[in-house]
Amino acid sequence: MLERGSPTVRRLRLGQELRRLRERRALSGEDVATRLKWSASKVSRIENAKTMPRRSDVEALAELYEVEETRRQELLDLHRDATRRGWWEDYSESLSPELITLLGLEAEATSALNWEPQVVPGLLQTEDYAREVTRAMQAVMRIPPGELRDLVKARMARQDLLRGVDPLRLWVVLDESVLLRRFGGATVMREQLERLIEWSRMPNIRVQVLPLSGLSPINTGSFLHLSFPEFHDMVYLEALHESRFVENEKLVYDYEIAFSQLQAEAFGVDASRELIESVIAERWR
Template identity: 35%
Template sequence: MAGRRTPTIRLRRLAAELRRLRVAAQLTVEAVTEATGLDQSSLYRIERAQNKPQRRTVTTLLQLYQVDRERQATLLGWLKESGQTGWFQVYEPYLPEQYQAYVAFEHEAERLKNYESLFVPGLLQTAEYAHAVIADADAGRSLKADDVQRRVDVRMQRQSVLSRPVPMQLHAVVDEAAIRRTVGGAEVMRAQLTHLVKASSLPNVRLQVVPFAAGAHPGMPGSFVVMDFADPFDAPLVYVDGIAGDAFLETEEDVARFARTFDLIAQAALSETQSRKLIQEAARAA
């Protein structure tokens, strides 16, 4: 299923900066289109990273916004780099557009906070566990065997962010339900829990479990991810996934709200040492 190509993080960065510069110049969309001849729909798509603009269009906008030459060179560099995609490009025809976007942003993220209520986080899944989750939990989507395997392959490849030269800093918090629920059978689950214990010893991975004994807690409404990026021009993102669909939230208010919620969930969770002990006990019982 081919769809519109997902914007790269560089194109998203350029779009956000062009929008910020227009607002800083106190120019409306109508004023820009009148001054440049660019139609409103095109400017709308450029500022939302839905279209990759031509170099002359970006130059015209930057001159209108009275951006200095050095800054112009930086932004035009972003435009040049905006066509660069990652390893996941080969999978784009087979993945939903929102998931493509998630993989692209995750690939660029410096820090990721992930709360999961029912599943082991994707970055910490084994291939067998991932296959069971995708094939069974997503059964309503009627995925073909080849599509299931492609998604498993993508999930495994995504995990390279944890072992790259400058690894992602991952803080994962899971509800005890994700640890206790047998997914894929006892052997698969036991291997998954053993893998979690091993992964939790990595210096860039923090793993906590919210025990059943904690009772009601702020994470009960559902799972979410908060992404932070190294470049200050890349604003944090929140990703929420559910049966009704998935969505990205980018406003400062939404990001701050989910970041606070994550901190509250982490406070309700066991310490990393206690969490590792609980997972080890669950593995022995599986």
């Protein structure tokens, strides 16, 4: 079982707190770099969590910002937690930097909203379905066998976040076409949709289907909206050759509104489960 909590979020929080302390002292990045004899880019990389500062760096910044002892210890505790190893690092050679960041964020998120118009979300995929989805990408990009295995293993490991004492709360809206689009054979699809029904019965997971007979969905690709207990909400967007995170508060809220619209137009949980069962019976038996 994966341990909840994430060095990725701790690193982001550390950078955020150091930036706030600098701004409260009315200092620019150039000012800090001059006083500590650093480069301005080093200050920027630390504040934007692009590099891991040494403990001595955090101490030097706390000294410069005249941080009182209790707050200084909180910063050092954040630094200690940020240097810990995440489970996803076992697969780091096969995962993109953006996916590694996503896995780190998921590990501390308390809830997630996921819109998927093309495939079953990775958090709910069976191993066979995940393998076939990844293999399908080989039509447009080369994925070595070892990397493919790691991608599937990492996807399966993510699912431990949905189990345990304090699981991730996940709300998914799927387009009905996801139930009909084949990856692998009928057996793979049947087992995937049966697993989807099983997941939907868990108290922390809500699955809805947006019917093809309904209104046209909002014109956007898939997105994952993550909420955290001590950090601002973020949205993860994934494209063919790149992924990115949305952190701007207004834009993140726009995605939250978009999800609300999608779930309002989708079938309810029970009706969605009945639709999935009918698709299994009619198409994948």
